Amino acid sequence: MIPSKTALILIEYQNDFTTLGGVMHEAVKTCMEQTNMLENTSNALINARQKGVKIIYAPITFSEDYREINSNIYGALKNVLQAKAFRKNSWGGEITDHLKPEANDIIVEGKRGLDAFYSTNLDFILRQLDIRHVAICGFLTNCCVESTVRTAYEKGYDVYTLNDCCATTGYEEQHIALTKDLPLFSHVVNHQKWLNSLD
Amino acid sequence: MIPSKTALILIEYQNDFTTLGGVMHEAVKTCMEQTNMLENTSNALINARQKGVKIIYAPITFSEDYREINSNIYGALKNVLQAKAFRKNSWGGEITDHLKPEANDIIVEGKRGLDAFYSTNLDFILRQLDIRHVAICGFLTNCCVESTVRTAYEKGYDVYTLNDCCATTGYEEQHIALTKDLPLFSHVVNHQKWLNSLD
Amino acid sequence: MIPSKTALILIEYQNDFTTLGGVMHEAVKTCMEQTNMLENTSNALINARQKGVKIIYAPITFSEDYREINSNIYGALKNVLQAKAFRKNSWGGEITDHLKPEANDIIVEGKRGLDAFYSTNLDFILRQLDIRHVAICGFLTNCCVESTVRTAYEKGYDVYTLNDCCATTGYEEQHIALTKDLPLFSHVVNHQKWLNSLD
Amino acid sequence: MIPSKTALILIEYQNDFTTLGGVMHEAVKTCMEQTNMLENTSNALINARQKGVKIIYAPITFSEDYREINSNIYGALKNVLQAKAFRKNSWGGEITDHLKPEANDIIVEGKRGLDAFYSTNLDFILRQLDIRHVAICGFLTNCCVESTVRTAYEKGYDVYTLNDCCATTGYEEQHIALTKDLPLFSHVVNHQKWLNSLD
Numbered sequence: 123m124i125p126s127k128t129a130l131i132l133i134e135y136q137n138d139f140t141t142l143g144g145v146m147h148e149a150v151k152t153c154m155e156q157t158n159m160l161e162n163t164s165n166a167l168i169n170a171r172q173k174g175v176k177i178i179y180a181p182i183t184f185s186e187d188y189r190e191i192n193s194n195i196y197g198a199l200k201n202v203l204q205a206k207a208f209r210k211n212s213w214g215g216e217i218t219d220h221l222k223p224e225a226n227d228i229i230v231e232g233k234r235g236l237d238a239f240y241s242t243n244l245d246f247i248l249r250q251l252d253i254r255h256v257a258i259c260g261f262l263t264n265c266c267v268e269s270t271v272r273t274a275y276e277k278g279y280d281v282y283t284l285n286d287c288c289a290t291t292g293y294e295e296q297h298i299a300l301t302k303d304l305p306l307f308s309h310v311v312n313h314q315k316w317l318n319s320l321d
Numbered sequence: 322m323i324p325s326k327t328a329l330i331l332i333e334y335q336n337d338f339t340t341l342g343g344v345m346h347e348a349v350k351t352c353m354e355q356t357n358m359l360e361n362t363s364n365a366l367i368n369a370r371q372k373g374v375k376i377i378y379a380p381i382t383f384s385e386d387y388r389e390i391n392s393n394i395y396g397a398l399k400n401v402l403q404a405k406a407f408r409k410n411s412w413g414g415e416i417t418d419h420l421k422p423e424a425n426d427i428i429v430e431g432k433r434g435l436d437a438f439y440s441t442n443l444d445f446i447l448r449q450l451d452i453r454h455v456a457i458c459g460f461l462t463n464c465c466v467e468s469t470v471r472t473a474y475e476k477g478y479d480v481y482t483l484n485d486c487c488a489t490t491g492y493e494e495q496h497i498a499l500t501k502d503l504p505l506f507s508h509v510v511n512h513q514k515w516l517n518s519l520d
Numbered sequence: 521m522i523p524s525k526t527a528l529i530l531i532e533y534q535n536d537f538t539t540l541g542g543v544m545h546e547a548v549k550t551c552m553e554q555t556n557m558l559e560n561t562s563n564a565l566i567n568a569r570q571k572g573v574k575i576i577y578a579p580i581t582f583s584e585d586y587r588e589i590n591s592n593i594y595g596a597l598k599n600v601l602q603a604k605a606f607r608k609n610s611w612g613g614e615i616t617d618h619l620k621p622e623a624n625d626i627i628v629e630g631k632r633g634l635d636a637f638y639s640t641n642l643d644f645i646l647r648q649l650d651i652r653h654v655a656i657c658g659f660l661t662n663c664c665v666e667s668t669v670r671t672a673y674e675k676g677y678d679v680y681t682l683n684d685c686c687a688t689t690g691y692e693e694q695h696i697a698l699t700k701d702l703p704l705f706s707h708v709v710n711h712q713k714w715l716n717s718l719d
Numbered sequence: 720m721i722p723s724k725t726a727l728i729l730i731e732y733q734n735d736f737t738t739l740g741g742v743m744h745e746a747v748k749t750c751m752e753q754t755n756m757l758e759n760t761s762n763a764l765i766n767a768r769q770k771g772v773k774i775i776y777a778p779i780t781f782s783e784d785y786r787e788i789n790s791n792i793y794g795a796l797k798n799v800l801q802a803k804a805f806r807k808n809s810w811g812g813e814i815t816d817h818l819k820p821e822a823n824d825i826i827v828e829g830k831r832g833l834d835a836f837y838s839t840n841l842d843f844i845l846r847q848l849d850i851r852h853v854a855i856c857g858f859l860t861n862c863c864v865e866s867t868v869r870t871a872y873e874k875g876y877d878v879y880t881l882n883d884c885c886a887t888t889g890y891e892e893q894h895i896a897l898t899k900d901l902p903l904f905s906h907v908v909n910h911q912k913w914l915n916s917l918d
Contacts, residue, residue, distance in 0.1 A: 250876025278846025448676025
């Protein structure tokens with residue numbers, strides 16, 4: 123893989139997931155510790171940046187009153203709404219201090235749904251920058267990460283899921299996602315193996 | 322749910338999946354038997370048609386030489402390519418005799434990828450017909466069915482997954498998809514409960 | 521039209537277009553004066569808000585160094601790049617003081633391309649809010665406004681183009697867009713007629 | 720341009736447009752004669768095929784009763800509906816004998832709307848085949864051709880409009896589309912110049 127044609131896409135490394143006190147942290151804490159995903163992501167990020175891989179953050183944010191979501195919403199977005207997670211100007215909505223964007227990184231805008239493509243400028247930017255290979259990591263393995271992986275495959279990108287840089291709410295979901303579902307749409311590898319495959 | 326604003330979407334009820342001799346049938350046979358999904362789908366189909374629900378088939382097809390797919394493809398489409406499944410004018414690509422479309426049904430065109438929205442006219446037709454509620458079933462629970470459910474949710478439809486009208490290649494994938502993943506994006510119900518919720 | 525199912529979408533009412541000193545203002549000034557589009561839009565906006573129409577702003581913005589655009593870009597985005605227009609934290613990128621968003625309005629995020637749907641969360645939000653009718657106005661009649669109108673039609677919305685609330689760079693483009701092209705994809709009406717059609 | 724990364728996309732060369740007796744032929748006849756677009760397209764097609772350019776046809780088709788379109792449709796699709804044009808198994812819906820697809824060409828499926836991307840598998844196939852450059856021609860210059868050009872630009876393709884291989888219903892629309900609108904989203908060139916730019 124040529125680094126200049128490769129992007130590392132970081133899904134929702136925001137305090138509400140990553141950090142003690144975040145409204146959804148408790149639900150993912152065990153899985154985060156088991157995979158050591160914050161440290162692995164940090165390692166992937168530093169090395170990929172150095173090699174010239176394009177770093178792209180995809181945070182999810184909502185207005186204070188969640189006016190962008192239907193009040194009768196069900197499923198994953200209902201959980202977000204009820205927890206009052208990822209509000210735009212709240213601490214919980216901020217990207218964690220451990221993985222802060224640097225000056226040349228790109229922060230994708232618009233994300234309200236689960237798939238990092240559907241409500242954002244991610245595809246527009248990837249095409250403009252002639253990115254062919256994408257490595258995807260973050261939260262939740264079987265929700266936003268997987269929806270993004272599925273759509274990236276559909277759009278013809280060469281997709282990698284970094285299996286030691288993901289976390290979700292339970293062991294079974296994590297295990298089945300990484301061993302049965304995500305291999306249908308991506309090369310599932312650990313971050314070190316992915317870094318090694320970069321020229 | 323008002324039937325005229327509701328669609329039943331049948332994903333890939335084609336001989337290569339459904340029928341003895343189909344190139345992918347062996348892989349899904351056990352799960353099909355456990356869930357009795359063909360008979361359940363037939364029951365859902367007959368009753369939904371009678372109530373005025375729009376019936377939409379979403380088969381996947383390829384040209385004889387699979388020219389629409391990159392020769393270096395990986396993941397789920399590689400399996401299709403290697404098995405030579407779902408060729409357009411082959412018996413394996415045909416919709417099973419048990420669930421044949423009737424004169425007023427709609428057959429979605431274009432499907433080459435996994436998500437029944439991305440490479441087809443499904444969304445165009447649903448919007449033209451003012452469909453708000455979609456019930457999704459078929460093959461594979463954690464692949465094409467799930468990709469379609471995820472995108473339908475993203476697009477704001479009111480989504481139902483019919484849990485006794487789906488099948489996949491293994492018990493674990495089926496179980497986790499229906500109990501952990503699909504509830505994030507849909508109401509997961511059996512076909513009888515769904516039929517009862519129609520006015 | 522039921523106001524709660526209707527949105528007024530304002531495309532790029534930013535200083536670089538609207539205001540003396542904006543880097544693209546000179547190019548649209550004559551057309552703006554001929555159509556009196558700022559005042560008409562203000563009138564449409566105030567009355568639509570009062571009736572309960574959802575107000576949606578779709579500004580276009582870029583980072584200081586336009587890193588989201590390919591350096592070999594051609595066409596409309598090349599003009600933006602060369603003019604250094606619509607930078608995110610510049611005066612030129614700000615929405616004009618005459619038409620400032622109010623507390624309950626929605627500002628669509630992500631817009632980098634011309635079509636207000638493709639790189640943004642516009643469709644996600646419209647679907648969540650169950651919006652069926654959209655009235656579209658702004659800059660340029662035959663570029664971003666028309667691309668947005670075309671895609672809204674494709675997606676099955678009931679589309680209105682407000683012909684006295686648009687401007688572009690020349691008389692011929694404006695005239696042909698409003699009389700020949702936009703009627704293929706929308707009801708082309710003046711803002712007063714549109715306001716009157718709201719319940 | 721490398722031919723193997725280039726596609727020629729032919730929009731709606733179907734009898735209802737191209738041929739005496741087609742229900743929409745009368746409306747485009749004058750423009751077709753002025754531009755000599757059928758012969759030019761034939762020349763572009765033969766030479767591009769020979770050079771290894773991927774040939775892609777994008778016909779529009781409907782079922783006999785137009786069940787895929789809302790009965791209250793307005794705009795361009797209303798014209799199609801009223802004329803009973805482009806029915807799937809009718810002579811009018813067939814691709815003209817002068818420009819018949821050959822064995823290795825691709826025929827895009829699903830097209831119901833105007834934009835050849837939105838309701839089809841065009842983008843899926845272009846990405847799978849790693850196509851970067853697209854040359855677009857056909858009917859109508861300011862309707863389906865232009866919608867397709869606009870979306871191709873949005874999606875980051877390198878877009879060419881072949882100005883002597885297009886036709887529409889009037890001189891003014893043709894002229895403004897080719898000189899003012901399409902240059903915002905594509906390189907507008909004649910087919911000979913485009914052929915010469917292929918390696």
